[in-house]
Amino acid sequence: MSEIAERLEEIRSRGLYRRMRMVSGPQGPRVLLDGKPVLLLCSNNYLGLADHPRVREAAAEAAMRWGVGAGASRLVSGTMTIHRRLEERLAELKGTSACVLLGSGYLANAGIVSALAREGDVVFSDRLNHASIVDGCRLAKAETFVYDHCDMEHLEWGLREAGGRGSLIVTDGVFSMDGDIAPLAEIVELARRYDVRVMVDEAHAVGAIGPGGRGSVAAAGLEDEVDVIVGTLGKALGSYGAYACCDAQMAEYLVNTARTLIFSTALPPPVVAAALAALELLVAQPERVEKLQRNAAVLRAALAEEGLGTGGSQTQIVPLVGGGAEETVAACEHALKRGVFAQAIRPPTVPAGTSRLRLAVMASHTAAELRMAARVLAQALPERAAARSAVARGGAGPRVFDGLAEAA
Ligand SMILES: Cc1ncc(COP(=O)(O)O)c(C=O)c1O
Structure with a gap:
């Protein structure tokens, strides 16, 4: 048996083997799964926008107008007018002065956490944060303190122990595997007291909670208190990609330091146009x-x-x-x-x-x-x-x- 076969066998023996199932047609409430009709109860197409006619049309029109690829990293030749338009709309939605698009939620978290938490710093991360945040912590040269899920006493203990080296608290807004909501008001209060930044991942919050679906930070009325609001365009917004909403200086910093933004091709125009159309639908409906x-x-x-x-x-x-x-x-x-x-x-x-x-x-x-x-x-x-x-x-x-x- 080859070594890879042995590793696969070990995964199987622990009940952890994964395989991809084939879905025919769009991510609607009912799909054909491996050829069989089923009720789909595990898609993040929360608002039904991934297969909305207006969103599809916007993507098709954008493909004809701008082509299907962005051609390069955003810092080389990849930033196009449509990218800027989507950034403006997202900043408006989130009530921030700036916004930066990134390739995906995974890339956003990996790149931003590692840009903000530098060598000698301590980053504080909820135990149930998404894997992309965990990987951002791993990528960062900083030390990571993993606090127990939503446990503010444990977080404060860690902040005290860090003795001034704390740089960032990072949390999911809505936890991806549990559906509960982070205690953002308490997190922001601790961040203020210990002088650290706050980053909230709204992947499952945008389109789902807060006024008009504006997310967990808006729900808590903390738009001015959170340093970076990350969200993905690939779930409720039905498309693909991600954004970081923040102030102009932070946006400038991320453009200069987030390696997953600097060294990766910009989002394809049809995907951006689809997100713009989805955003319009979110606001209008x-x-x-x-x-x-x-x-x-x-x-x-x-x-x-x-x-x-x-x-x-x-x-x-x-x-x-x-x-x-x-x-x-x-x-x-x-x-x-x-x-x-x-x-x-x-x-x-x-x-x-x-x-x-x-x-x-x-x-x-x-x-x-x-x-x-x-x-x-x-x-x-x-x-x-x-x-x-x-x-x-x-x-x-x-x-x-x-x-x-x-x-x-
Ligand atoms: C909380 C959270 N953050 C980030 C991501 C990654 O987003 P994307 O799918 O856009 O890479 C996910 C996706 O599963 C998620 O659940």
Whole structure:
């Protein structure tokens, strides 16, 4: 057996083998999955904009007008008028004076965290932050303090221990695998007190929470207090790419230091035009956000009626924490056979022992579909999921100073 085959075997033996399933057609509420019709309950196309006719048309028109590629990094020849237009609209939406587009949410987090946290600094990162933030911390030459999930006492302890070396607190706004919301007011208050910057990743918050879907920072009224608001264009906004909203000086700094921006080709014009069209729809049709929130409440209530707890979820991301990797995969397959596709999420995406079905609600689901899904999922998951969902998140971790090795 080759070494790679052995490594694959080891992944399989731990119940962590992954494969890509084939979806035919757009990311609608119902899709053909490996040829079979299913209810799609794990796409981040939250507002149904990825397949909206106006968004598709905008991409097609942009391809004809500007071509399909940007040709180079934004600092070489890649910044085009349409990039600037999208930056202006995003800054308006977020209430900041500047905005910088980046290639994806992953690239944004990796590049910005490593640009802001320099050698000798300490960066503070929530234990359940997305892998792209974890990788940004790894890339940075700074030391990382991983604080327990939303645990402000632990964060403050770390800030004190850092003794003035603290440079950045970074957190998801809405946590990608749990659907809970970061305590931003407390984070900002600690940041002020200890003189560190704050960066919030709105990947799952924009289009989902806050006034008009403007995200978690706007929901908390903290637009002037957060140094960098990162968001992705690839989820609720239905396209691809990412942005950092901040003040003009910070934007200038990121353009000069974020290596994932400097050394990567600019976003393709059709993708940018699609995001612009999606943004217009978000502003013009706030009822999409309201429908998403109503749908999330319908699903959580239906699951509760079936005896399934959903942890701290307050949003369209609804986890059913099962525990073991293999049993979670079995539950996913069980639900699939009954026409519901809810992806099994396992380590390293989530901490060991907290594998889960991560349900993602869309505004385009009907309440009847979500109630049907809850019934199917209740059959797919053993009863103990109900008890575990409530307690499997967070928990008191060890008070170690550099906990990055433990993070996904
Ligand atoms: C919280 C969070 N940040 C960033 C990303 C990465 O964004 P993108 O898909 O645009 O690379 C994700 C995507 O899964 C995410 O969940």
